Structures are given as C-alpha cells and as structure tokens.
Amino acid sequence: MVRDELTDGTRIGRLLSSEIHGHERGVLGRLRIVDANTDVEATDAGAFAFAIAAGGGRDATGSDADVSGNDGGPPGGDRVAIDGRMAEAYVHPDRLRVEFSVEPATAASAGHDHGLRVRPKSVDPPRTLVFVEDGAEVKAALRVVRAVAEERLQDGG
Numbered sequence: 001m002v003r004d005e006l007t008d009g010t011r012i013g014r015l016l017s018s019e020i021h022g023h024e025r026g027v028l029g030r031l032r033i034v035d036a037n038t039d040v041e042a043t044d045a046g047a048f049a050f051a052i053a054a055g056g057g058r059d060a061t062g063s064d065a066d067v068s069g070n071d072g073g074p075p076g077g078d079r080v081a082i083d084g085r086m087a088e089a090y091v092h093p094d095r096l097r098v099e100f101s102v103e104p105a106t107a108a109s110a111g112h113d114h115g116l117r118v119r120p121k122s123v124d125p126p127r128t129l130v131f132v133e134d135g136a137e138v139k140a141a142l143r144v145v146r147a148v149a150e151e152r153l154q155d156g157g
Helices: 009-021 104-113 135-154
Strands: 031-034 047-054 085-092 095-100 117-121 127-132
Touching (some): 009 095, 085 135, 104 117
Antiparallel strands (some): 047 085
C-alpha cells in the first residue's frame, strides 16, 4: 500500500494559513494571517512565511489581511500588522515551524497534547516552537493555535 504524505514545508504552511484564514466564527474567526510572503522559498534555517495576529483583521493598509495575495496589498505581502502577533510561521524544506510569542506555556502544553514536537526557545520574552512535519499534522497545529488564541483573547489581548 502506498501512503502519500505531504512533507513540503511551504505546502504545509499554506495549508495552515488556509485553515486559519477560512474560519469566520469563534476564536479562530478573530485571527488573521498578516505579513504573508506569498513567494517564500523554504530554507534549512526556515524562511518567514506569515504571522498570525489576533484582533480586528485589518493590516496597516486598512485592507483585510489575506495570505492569497489577492487583497490589494503590495506584492510579496510586505506589510505591518496593526494587531499584535501571536505567532510566526517559518518554512523549511521538510516541515513548518510555528513560533508562538504569546502564551508559550499554553502552546507547549497544547502541542504535546496533540502529538506535535515542541521546544522552548530561550529568548526574552520566551517563545515556544511547534513543528508541523506532515500535512496530516495541520489540524493538530490548528488546535494549538486555537488554544493559544483562546488564552490570549480571554486575557484581553
């Protein structure tokens, strides 16, 4: 039996971005993809692909933030988010790395609970890295994003 696996970091990133962007209700509906680099090419160190922000859903240009690049913004997604970033996504050739800059303990706990590889990042303020190594793990990563967003938005962020 042949088992197809999606292990391309860029495609995994697009899947996660689409999952977040596609929600219109609940806590995920309050999140936006901002600063999207639609032309990103994966690197071994990880190339910035997009950020996840909570709030009103408008970027500094006043347009709805959209990873598809069809939002009327500048080519390549060169934008500055008005709303605070919760996480940034970086594409590697074989995985996606999501760096949570808020609620790092929540991200770590949710990542472990959903079977994802997680690692703390010793910076100030601390971050939690969550690795998405297969397209099948995108739903688990979305649950981590949801948990962090629920905690963050509950705190008034």
